[in-house]
Amino acid sequence: MKSLLLSIVLFISGLFAKDYSMEKPLIVTTISPYNHFIQRIVGEKYEVLCIIPQSKNPHLFEPTTKQMQKIAKATIWFSMGESFENQISPAIKRANPKIQMIDLCDDLDLIADSHHKKAQDRHVWLSPKILQKQLISITKILNKTFSDDEKRFEKNLTQIIAELKNLDAELTTMLSDLKNKAVLVTHPDFTYFCKDYELEQLPIEKFGNSPTGKLLQNYLNKIKTKNIKLIFHQPQYSDIGAKALSKQTKLPIIIIDPFSSDYTHNLLSFARSLKESYVTSP
Numbered sequence: 001m002k003s004l005l006l007s008i009v010l011f012i013s014g015l016f017a018k019d020y021s022m023e024k025p026l027i028v029t030t031i032s033p034y035n036h037f038i039q040r041i042v043g044e045k046y047e048v049l050c051i052i053p054q055s056k057n058p059h060l061f062e063p064t065t066k067q068m069q070k071i072a073k074a075t076i077w078f079s080m081g082e083s084f085e086n087q088i089s090p091a092i093k094r095a096n097p098k099i100q101m102i103d104l105c106d107d108l109d110l111i112a113d114s115h116h117k118k119a120q121d122r123h124v125w126l127s128p129k130i131l132q133k134q135l136i137s138i139t140k141i142l143n144k145t146f147s148d149d150e151k152r153f154e155k156n157l158t159q160i161i162a163e164l165k166n167l168d169a170e171l172t173t174m175l176s177d178l179k180n181k182a183v184l185v186t187h188p189d190f191t192y193f194c195k196d197y198e199l200e201q202l203p204i205e206k207f208g209n210s211p212t213g214k215l216l217q218n219y220l221n222k223i224k225t226k227n228i229k230l231i232f233h234q235p236q237y238s239d240i241g242a243k244a245l246s247k248q249t250k251l252p253i254i255i256i257d258p259f260s261s262d263y264t265h266n267l268l269s270f271a272r273s274l275k276e277s278y279v280t281s282p
């Protein structure tokens, strides 16, 4: 937190050292799945920058002064409402009053968030249905901003939407006949995925902390009563809870990266693990 404030001060004091060299138009995204899809829509004529490295926990991330200087050069910033975004956006806006800051969750019907003590659950990107809606809205904004490339953007979008529709159909088929609906994950990145496919997400973390004592016992009971066969862990978060549960239950820990840029393959392999574990379970 202290270092983020210092970065903001350094950023503001360096505002007048602008660089006017010829560069590609810059579009900024916060997490890598959006980066990947937006880059596919706009193509190589544009630079699409992802602020948070794929391996980092977005809720704890703090950008450097150098990153802020880069963000301030963007034409559009598609944001996710992470706390660092709220903290740096006034300084970015001051540096570049023309920047379009678009909240990707703006038009979505969000679920209340019990996990992060925030008003809304913004773990939306792993729902292929929501992602389609967002990409359509994103493309509308891109079309308005870079109208010369509208036809190309629309063509690329059509292809992506077709892929996501196929993925959604495949996931529906794979997950519809699961007898066991409970999914144990370290961090609740799968809220909307589970909602779409009628699964029950059980996040191991509580307010970003690993469970201990009574809470841990509570999970051990749930694993038994809900006949859970796998523990899913995301590498961006602490694995203390997942390891403690695995040690006591002997259940395997499966690593799943919620920020993988190989979106389709990642979700299919997640669904396959679920299906196989429950098909072979008694």
Ligand SMILES: [Zn+2]
Binding pocket: 059, 116, 123, 187, 188, 189
């Ligand atoms: Zn989260």
